[in-house]
Amino acid sequence: MIVFDGKYFCPKATLECGQVFRYAAVGENDYIVRSSGLSARVFTRGDETVIDCDDEEYFARYFDLDTDYSQIISRLSSFPELSSGLEKGRGIRILKQDFAETVLSFIISANNNIPRIKGIIERLCARYGEKKDGYFAFPTLSALKEVTAADYRALGVGFRDKYLVGATEKLLSDGFLDRIASLDVDGARKLLCTVSGVGGKVADCILLFSLARTAVFPTDTWIFKTYRTETLDTPEKVRKYCLDRYGEYAGYAQQYRFYAARG
DNA sequence: GGCCAGGGTAGAA
DNA sequence: TTCTACCATGGC
Numbered sequence: 535m536i537v538f539d540g541k542y543f544c545p546k547a548t549l550e551c552g553q554v555f556r557y558a559a560v561g562e563n564d565y566i567v568r569s570s571g572l573s574a575r576v577f578t579r580g581d582e583t584v585i586d587c588d589d590e591e592y593f594a595r596y597f598d599l600d601t602d603y604s605q606i607i608s609r610l611s612s613f614p615e616l617s618s619g620l621e622k623g624r625g626i627r628i629l630k631q632d633f634a635e636t637v638l639s640f641i642i643s644a645n646n647n648i649p650r651i652k653g654i655i656e657r658l659c660a661r662y663g664e665k666k667d668g669y670f671a672f673p674t675l676s677a678l679k680e681v682t683a684a685d686y687r688a689l690g691v692g693f694r695d696k697y698l699v700g701a702t703e704k705l706l707s708d709g710f711l712d713r714i715a716s717l718d719v720d721g722a723r724k725l726l727c728t729v730s731g732v733g734g735k736v737a738d739c740i741l742l743f744s745l746a747r748t749a750v751f752p753t754d755t756w757i758f759k760t761y762r763t764e765t766l767d768t769p770e771k772v773r774k775y776c777l778d779r780y781g782e783y784a785g786y787a788q789q790y791r792f793y794a795a796r797g
Numbered sequence: 798g799g800c801c802a803g804g805g806t807a808g809a810a
Numbered sequence: 811t812t813c814t815a816c817c818a819t820g821g822c
Contacts (some may be wrong), residue, residue, distance in 0.1 A: 552803060595804035640803080650820060692818030699803080733805045754803035769804095770812090792803080 535596060536585040541770040543583040544601040545576040550707075551626050551793040555639055555652045555670070556650045556659075562634020569634040570662060571595055571671035583625075596628045598746070606786050613780070620792030626789055630741055634705050634745035635672045641697050641731040643739075650690075678702045698732025704729045719749050735769075748785035751776040757788060760795050 545565050549557045549665065557567040564577035573764035574587035576597075589595045594600075607624065610616050638658075642649050655672075662673035662681065683695040691698065704710060714722045719741065726737035734753060751757075753773040761772045780787040 613799065641805090643802095644804040646804085646819085647821080650802080652807060687818085690819070694805090694817090694818085697820080729807095731805065739803075752803070756803065757803085768812095796803095 536587075536590050536599070536721070537579075538581040538583050538597075538599060540578050540581050540625070542601075542607075542625060543597070543627055544581060544623075545578065547623045547625045548629070549576075551623060552648070552787050552796070553739075553789065554631060555643075555648070555655050556642055567625055568659075568669060568672070569593075570635060571582045573666065573669060587748060598630055601627075603627065605734075606783060610780070610783055610787055610790065611797065612784055614788055616790055618796035619787075619792075622797070623790045623793035626786075626793060628746070628748070628786065628789060630746055631743050631744045632673055633673065633711050633740075635725075636740050637701060637705060637729065637732065637785045638698060640739045640743075641701055642686030642691060642694055644694065644697075644733075645734060654690055661689065662754045670741070675702060675706050679706065692709065694704050694731060701732065715745070719747050722747065723750070735772075738785075742788075747776065751780070751784040754792075755789075759794055760791060 541710070543562065543618045546563050549567060554567070556569070557565050559565055560575070561577065565575070567574050567576060569592075572587065572589050572592055574585055574593050575584050576583065578584070585593050604656055607620055611620060630637065631714055639651070640653055642654050643666040659670040659672055662677050663670035664785075681702070683699050686695040687697050714725055717725060722741060722745070723734070723737045726732050726740055727734065732740070735752050738752035741750045742752060751773050753769040758769045758772055761776065776787065777784050
């Protein structure tokens with residue numbers, strides 16, 4: 535059991551800001567979250583946030599407990615357009631999720647909606663994941679090696695079926711993650727875009743929600759709407775503007791903004 | 798019944 | 811490099 539200062543760790547804000555799909559509310563600010571083959575319950579108790587789990591080292595890293603978020607919020611508080619997000623989403627923490635799980639999950643997220651994404655991922659786990667106590671693990675890459683496009687389609691993934699086949703193949707290739715980790719953000723983004731089903735937006739999500747690369751700005755339809763002006767009239771223009779404006783803190787800014795827009 | 802959902806791809810200009 | 815049609819599915 536991990537006990538942490540609740541001021542900068544809100545389970546609800548962290549899990550419902552759109553960075554993760556495998557979680558469920560079991561009460562007021564009380565959640566079950568699954569990552570890879572592990573499970574944790576996260577809830578608030580007075581001024582504290584508690585993580586109840588079997589593998590504390592894993593979830594301490596997963597919830598990014600070594601990072602000082604008061605410093606991040608202080609840095610971003612000079613931007614008036616983020617004030618609402620910083621207030622509502624003060625307890626957001628950017629997760630360090632499993633790489634392959636994040637890649638496949640965000641391929642499924644493309645042109646899709648959150649309830650359906652969660653359902654597809656649940657069916658994927660139930661069909662190909664190892665059975666645990668009361669849930670299924672996210673499938674390992676080796677468990678997905680022989681899965682065909684038709685198999686994926688049977689889960690309801692639609693046109694993303696072939697993307698998942700190609701992505702699994704690429705992820706299994708030797709040292710793919712190491713190569714990404716060795717590159718700067720731009721290089722890593724380009725390499726991720728060679729994975730089938732991964733374009734710029736999904737690549738940014740993978741970099742931010744799995745690899746702790748914060749100089750990215752995933753520009754989805756919602757974020758685009760909130761920044762759109764006469765001159766910033768395409769998602770790519772918004773993305774470049776925000777990268778320049780927020781720098782290394784762009785990913786955090788994006789999450790606070792997203793939570794404010796949707797929460 | 799059309800639109801939208803945390804978009805990406807292939808092909809064209 | 812930027813633009814367009816197309817892609818499955820479900821909820822509204």
